Structure formats: structure tokens, C-alpha cells
Amino acid sequence: MNTLEQDLEKLVYERPDTLVETTTHYCPGCTHGVAHRLIAEVIEEMGLRDRTIGVASVGCSVFAYNYFDFDFVQAPHGRAPAMATGVKRTLPDRVVLTYQGDGDLASIGMGEIVHAAARGENITVVFLNNANYGMTGGQMAPTTLPGQKTSTSPSGRDVETAGFPIRASEMLSTLDGSSYVVRRSLHDPKSIRLAKKALRTAFEVQIRGLGFSMVELLSICPTNWGMTPVDSLHWLESNMLPYYPVGDYKINPIVAEIKI
Amino acid sequence: MARELLKGNVAIAEAAIRAGLTSYFGYPITPQTELLEYLSARMPEEGRAFVQAESELGAINMVYGAACTGARVMTSSSSPGISLMLEGLSYIAGTEVPMVLVDVMRGGPGLGNIAPAQSDYNQIVHGGGHGDYHVIALAPANVQEAIDMTVLAFDLAEKYRSIAVVLIDGSLGQMMEPAELPPFKPLATQFPEWAVRGAEGGRERRFLSSIYLSPPEEEKANLRMLRRWKDVEANEIRYKEYFMEDAKYVVTGFGSSGRVALSAVRAARAEGIPVGLLRPITVSPFPYKVYEELSKKVDGMLVVEMNTGQMLEDVLKAAQGRTPVEFYGRVGGIVPLPDEILTEIHRLVEEKPAVGGHPRDRWMDRMIKMN
Numbered sequence: 329m330n331t332l333e334q335d336l337e338k339l340v341y342e343r344p345d346t347l348v349e350t351t352t353h354y355c356p357g358c359t360h361g362v363a364h365r366l367i368a369e370v371i372e373e374m375g376l377r378d379r380t381i382g383v384a385s386v387g388c389s390v391f392a393y394n395y396f397d398f399d400f401v402q403a404p405h406g407r408a409p410a411m412a413t414g415v416k417r418t419l420p421d422r423v424v425l426t427y428q429g430d431g432d433l434a435s436i437g438m439g440e441i442v443h444a445a446a447r448g449e450n451i452t453v454v455f456l457n458n459a460n461y462g463m464t465g466g467q468m469a470p471t472t473l474p475g476q477k478t479s480t481s482p483s484g485r486d487v488e489t490a491g492f493p494i495r496a497s498e499m500l501s502t503l504d505g506s507s508y509v510v511r512r513s514l515h516d517p518k519s520i521r522l523a524k525k526a527l528r529t530a531f532e533v534q535i536r537g538l539g540f541s542m543v544e545l546l547s548i549c550p551t552n553w554g555m556t557p558v559d560s561l562h563w564l565e566s567n568m569l570p571y572y573p574v575g576d577y578k579i580n581p582i583v584a585e586i587k588i
Numbered sequence: 589m590a591r592e593l594l595k596g597n598v599a600i601a602e603a604a605i606r607a608g609l610t611s612y613f614g615y616p617i618t619p620q621t622e623l624l625e626y627l628s629a630r631m632p633e634e635g636r637a638f639v640q641a642e643s644e645l646g647a648i649n650m651v652y653g654a655a656c657t658g659a660r661v662m663t664s665s666s667s668p669g670i671s672l673m674l675e676g677l678s679y680i681a682g683t684e685v686p687m688v689l690v691d692v693m694r695g696g697p698g699l700g701n702i703a704p705a706q707s708d709y710n711q712i713v714h715g716g717g718h719g720d721y722h723v724i725a726l727a728p729a730n731v732q733e734a735i736d737m738t739v740l741a742f743d744l745a746e747k748y749r750s751i752a753v754v755l756i757d758g759s760l761g762q763m764m765e766p767a768e769l770p771p772f773k774p775l776a777t778q779f780p781e782w783a784v785r786g787a788e789g790g791r792e793r794r795f796l797s798s799i800y801l802s803p804p805e806e807e808k809a810n811l812r813m814l815r816r817w818k819d820v821e822a823n824e825i826r827y828k829e830y831f832m833e834d835a836k837y838v839v840t841g842f843g844s845s846g847r848v849a850l851s852a853v854r855a856a857r858a859e860g861i862p863v864g865l866l867r868p869i870t871v872s873p874f875p876y877k878v879y880e881e882l883s884k885k886v887d888g889m890l891v892v893e894m895n896t897g898q899m900l901e902d903v904l905k906a907a908q909g910r911t912p913v914e915f916y917g918r919v920g921g922i923v924p925l926p927d928e929i930l931t932e933i934h935r936l937v938e939e940k941p942a943v944g945g946h947p948r949d950r951w952m953d954r955m956i957k958m959n
Binding site: 378380381383384390393396397398399400402404407410411412414415416417418419422423439440442443447 | 637641657786788793794795797
């Protein structure tokens with residue numbers, strides 16, 4: 329083996345141990361895989377594997393517990409923040425995260441998420457927003473954009489009859505219990521790096537007992553959007569970003585001092 | 589420990605603490621609110637978890653999460669609140685994690701009223717949430733039993749990885765009686781092998797869920813739960829008998845109905861009528877066999893309930909037409925008086941009703957004439 333071959337075989341990027349080596353049920357091109365990986369990397373880098381408990385939700389991420397190598401429970405539709413509250417209050421020294429989609433969090437689970445945030449529940453919420461219900465086949469979600477076609481808004485979301493999209497991060501940021509609420513996107517490498525940094529901060533917030541933390545991740549759903557993954561990324565960039573601007577919506581002053 | 593004057597709801601709350609309650613989640617609703625109020629002060633005092641949830645949906649799912657850690661957890665509510673909790677109860681049953689639920693029943697359906705009723709017998713005993721599952725349901729009739737059965741509920745829930753319900757009505761929740769509290773049990777330090785508490789020491793990950801996407805796996809889970817339920821049926825049937833040795837007639841009712849009926853039975857005995865009382869303690873599992881055996885030897889049964897005849901159907905199922913069964917109920921939040929039940933005992937003894945027809949129809953005819 330010459331030097332060149334040795335250099336070629338140098339492993340520079342591998343699966344984090346906290347991510348189970350298995351095939352996922354996610355569609356090709358879906359950003360759930362990216363989000364999973366980011367969480368797994370952060371849990372691993374922070375050495376939290378042995379004391380983290382995840383709460384899966386209902387939607388495409390219902391099987392999230394199959395992919396992470398740490399303890400998990402699985403909540404009824406929308407109830408993950410309540411279930412996480414039960415876990416966290418019983419085991420306050422554990423790190424508890426929920427992984428929820430936009431239908432789960434911003435529609436059926438709106439009561440649970442608002443009150444978890446209002447209580448300043450010391451949990452971390454990872455909120456995947458792909459502007460539709462993925463698991464059931466692309467129906468209109470509370471996050472579906474005006475004019476966006478879905479299987480239940482076949483002519484495009486008509487705000488006159490179906491109302492307006494909900495900006496969950498902006499809304500939750502108004503609550504005093506929220507300590508860290510930010511929106512990031514998964515549409516390009518730079519955004520993905522920023523998303524990871526936000527997740528890291530969110531877990532730091534929880535470990536320091538600073539209260540409710542949530543990272544909203546703008547995501548794509550190529551299958552239900554009826555686009556290729558690349559076109560989906562472009563669609564996100566040109567349609568979702570203007571409506572759902574990435575940004576820091578709530579930063580507890582103490583959080584601002586955390587250096588990642 | 590000395591007997592002290594205790595209100596039903598408060599007695600249950602303190603009994604739960606002494607039984608090792610680690611986490612409580614609840615929401616205000618009359619007539620159970622004292623449970624929530626009492627625990628809001630006592631749980632923090634003991635350094636344990638208390639959360640007043642945003643709704644019954646929130647409360648039951650907090651219980652769900654806490655139950656997954658293997659700790660002793662409880663919530664309490666009353667009829668309309670229990671309806672909201674049924675989603676969570678089905679998930680908890682499907683995940684096979686233990687919990688204790690206190691249901692302080694009130695008049696219904698709908699918003700109903702806040703007076704005592706037993707109209708949620710079917711909701712608790714015969715289902716409620718979706719899917720094939722059973723809950724253990726204990727029906728105390730006085731404050732002392734409410735205390736003892738709260739402690740028992742935690743033990744049974746844990747033993748069978750089941751939901752255990754303490755099923756009372758508003759009158760028992762609000763009633764004050766002398767009763768003795770149990771000694772303090774230490775909080776658990778060992779947890780079951782299924783408990784999700786973080787994969788400490790690098791152990792293999794665990795997960796708890798009620799989802800079995802593959803139908804054969806779901807069938808297996810259903811059968812596992814059923815087998816466990818068969819064990820409950822075989823080992824945990826409980827009931828109380830009064831004046832039954834030579835009884836030719838039997839009055840039966842659970843909880844407050846059974847308690848009021850006992851006064852009527854005593855009065856009837858004073859008149860020389862050979863009548864006894866059978867009061868089921870476990871309404872789920874229901875003591876079918878006990879009723880079946882009784883139906884072979886007695887001359888008639890009278891079922892008394894604060895509903896339109898829900899447990900009645902279980903008694904009829906067990907009696908199989910072998911003996912006449914009559915029914916007397918008061919509904920909408922009305923508690924029957926001993927005199928009313930005594931009149932029904934007289935009717936049962938004197939009129940010797942036929943086995944045929946439905947006791948509810950005969951009762952309705954009498955009620956319509958009354959109203």
C-alpha cells in the first residue's frame with residue numbers, strides 16, 4: 329500500500345454510535361435523516377447517550393426510536409411535550425427531548441406544546457416543519473403555505489376558508505417560560521451546520537436548567553410535494569424561507585453567554 | 589396509627605403518598621378537586637413531582653411518560669375528565685405500563701352535574717378507550733376502603749403492568765369519616781427491566797411504545813395482555829358478603845349503592861326477611877362466578893345502582909335466567925335512600941317476579957309512574 333492509498337482510506341466521516349446502523353423507513357431525499365444525524369452527533373459529542381430519553385411523536389418520525397441508540401418512549405399524536413414533562417419531572421437529571429412534526433406540534437398538539445413552553449418545562453423540542461402531513465400522504469398542515477397544493481387543498485391553500493399558516497417559533501417565543509427558541513433550515517450545508525449548533529445550544533440550555541428549548545428545522549418532503557429532492561430544497565429556499573425566516577426568536581440572556 | 593376524620597378525596601391522596609406515589613399530574617374538576625389541591629401541597633413537601641396540567645389530555649400523557657420510568661404514578665379526575673383521558677389510557681394499556689387512576693364519578697352524560705353517580709361503570713369496566721384492553725377497577729364504599737384500595741391499586745398495577753382504577757362517586761369523595769392511614773412505604777429504588785430511565789452504564793437502549801405495525805406482532809401483544817388479564821381474573825377477584833349464610837334473596841350493588849343497600853338489608857333482616865348483600869370490590873374483574881353460584885341457590889336478586897342498570901347486565905350474564913333478577917336505580921346524581929331499597933326488597937319477596945322480560949323495563953315502568 330503506498331502513501332496515496334493510505335491517505336484515500338483515511339476515515340474522515342462516520343456514523344455516530346448513537347445512531348443505529350439500520351435502514352430507515354424515510355423516503356429518499358427526506359431531511360429527517362439529516363435531522364436524526366445532527367441530534368445523534370450532538371448527543372454523542374456531549375456524552376449524553378446514557379442519560380438521554382427521547383419522546384417520539386406520531387407522523388413520519390413515529391419510528392424515530394428505532395434509529396437512535398438511547399432510551400425512547402413514543403407518544404400519542406401531539407402529546408409528546410406532556411409525555412416528556414412526565415418523564416422529566418420524574419427523572420429531573422435526565423436529558424429529555426421530543427421529536428415532532430408540524431402536524432403533531434402545531435395542530436393536534438398545540439395545547440401541549442404551548443403549556444410545556446409556558447411552564448418553562450426543562451425539555452428540548454426538535455420541531456420538523458415540512459409544511460404538510462407526511463405520514464398520511466401530504467395533507468394540508470397548519471404550516472402549509474398560502475396557495476400550496478396538498479391532497480386536502482387540491483387548488484392550493486385558500487386562506488379565506490383554511491386560514492393562515494402558524495409560525496410556531498414566533499408564537500412560542502412570546503412565552504416567558506421559553507428560554508431558547510430558534511428556527512433553522514436543512515436546505516444546504518451551511519444551514520445544516522447552523523442547525524447542529526442550535527441543537528447543541530438547546531441541549532446546553534436544558535442541562536443548565538434554563539427552561540424550555542426548541543429548534544425548528546425547515547425540512548423537505550419530496551414524496552408528498554411531488555418534486556425531486558433537489559427541487560424540494562430549492563422550493564424550501566424560495567417559498568418557505570420567506571414565510572418562515574430562520575432566526576433566533578427567544579434567547580434567554582444567560583443562553584447568550586453559552587459558548588459552543 | 590390512630591383513626592382520624594378524613595375526607596374521601598384527601599384520604600386517597602394521602603394514602604397514595606404513603607404507598608410511594610412519585611409523580612402526580614391532574615386537572616381541576618368537581619367532585620375530585622380536593623385530591624389535586626391536597627397533592628399540590630403535599631407532593632412538593634415530600635420532594636416528589638406534582639404538575640397541574642393544562643387539560644386532562646395533558647395530565648394523562650404526563651402520567652404516561654412518568655409511568656414509562658417505572659415509578660409509581662397517579663392521576664385523578666371525574667366523569668367528563670375521564671372521557672378526555674381515554675385516549676391516553678388506551679395508549680398506557682397498550683404499552684403495558686402501570687398507573688393508578690382515581691375516578692370520582694358525577695352525573696352525566698355531557699357536562700351533567702356534580703352530584704354523585706355511577707353512570708361510568710361501563711366506561712371503566714367495559715372499555716372506554718379503543719382496542720382490546722382491560723383495567724383493574726376497585727370500588728370502595730367507605731373512606732377506610734378507599735384508603736386501603738388506593739394502596740392495593742398501586743400493588744396490583746405494578747404486579748400486572750396494568751391500569752388500576754379506584755372507582756368512587758362524588759359522595760365518597762366528599763364524605764368525611766374516621767379512618768386510619770397506612771404507614772409510609774419507602775420509594776422504590778429498584779425498577780423493572782422494561783423501565784425507560786436512560787441507558788445508564790452503557791446498557792442496551794430500551795423503548796416503550798404501543799405501536800406494533802406488523803399485525804402478527806400486534807396479535808401477539810394482544811394475547812400477552814389477555815393472558816395477563818386471565819391471571820388477574822384468577823387471582824384478584826374481591827367482594828364482600830353481609831348476612832349471606834342463610835340468605836334466600838340477595839341485594840347487590842357496588843360502592844355507595846352497596847353501602848346504602850346494606851342499611852336496607854339490615855332493616856329487612858330486622859323484619860325477618862332472609863336477605864343478604866353482595867358487594868363486589870373488584871368490578872373489573874367482575875365476580876361472575878360468585879353470581880353464577882348464587883343464582884343456583886337464591887330465590888331472587890335485586891341489583892341497585894346509581895345508573896340505569898350497567899352492572900345489572902353483568903349480573904344477568906352470570907345469572908343466566910336461573911333466578912329472577914330485579915333492578916332499582918336512581919340516576920342523574922340522585923343517591924337512593926335505604927327506604928326505597930327496602931320497598932324493592934319487599935316487592936322482590938312478595939311479587940316473586942318472573943325470570944323473563946328485562947328488569948330494566950320493569951324498573952322504567954315503575955319510574956315513569958313515579959315521575
